[in-house]
């Protein structure tokens with residue numbers, strides 16, 4: 001089945017331009033290119049233009065020259081380059097990663113413009129934009145952003161998170177340094193390369209013979225918040241097996257007719273959410289669902305009418321999550337009470 005609208009964080013309008021990553025002079029050419037633009041991140045948040053009533057914000061992309069001027073004027077060290085290539089960093093301040101080329105004229109970037117993400121420390125972020133409200137997290141920002149900006153921010157958040165967790169070589173423990181424009185790291189001791197990784201997780205819309213949906217309340221959430229069941233794929237396991245195992249573990253329910261629907265990155269910090277549908281094997285099994293009592297505390301079957309009647313007392317996933325997207329796909333329209341920003 002072809003989906004008309006992709007899941008919210010699966011939107012993108014960018015040529016990742018992978019072939020350019022290994023060019024030795026890429027960063028120097030970027031810094032000298034007047035069309036180049038930098039997505040600025042600080043503490044997991046990106047710099048957005050001012051939020052004005054009725055006008056959605058965009059990513060506040062800056063040229064490398066303007067950025068250098070601002071940081072020079074502030075007397076902070078322009079961390080671009082030197083610090084970003086420094087080996088063994090335990091933080092990502094100064095990191096720069098080449099994201100790709102814009103496909104459309106939009107905001108401060110023209111079609112074909114190269115775009116990097118750069119991570120600023122407290123002092124540099126303050127020098128560029130002291131107003132804290134302009135630095136916005138991905139969950140809050142994504143629903144307001146265009147396809148291109150949402151995709152850029154999602155890509156930037158995911159790759160920056162990976163760098164933050166990959167300062168040391170998994171083989172020998174020595175420091176690693178970023179190479180390939182930020183798309184790989186190399187061990188300073190044995191020269192081995194480590195590549196960005198993504199953790200696959202399945203999220204499942206389970207229905208019964210009456211097309212009711214199974215929602216669970218997670219132990220980590222406030223009560224009365226319900227979502228789809230989900231879990232990480234284990235090593236050596238297929239996606240289909242993970243779906244059957246997770247629903248078995250969390251709900252004591254055997255499911256059949258496992259079908260893939262769509263995926264979206266969920267960089268909190270490094271997941272790829274793979275959305276599936278599945279069906280309870282029988283009415284008897286559906287009636288006997290039992291929460292595992294550890295991860296899932298309560299399970300309920302909802303018809304569309306029952307879900308509509310339960311809102312807003314029952315909270316359902318927000319519009320950034322693929323859970324919300326799958327649920328609305330089943331529901332047949334927007335579920336207006338979705339609290340914005342609530343996760344998968």
Ligand SMILES: [Zn+2]
Nearest residue numbers: 169172187190
């Ligand atoms: Zn090593």
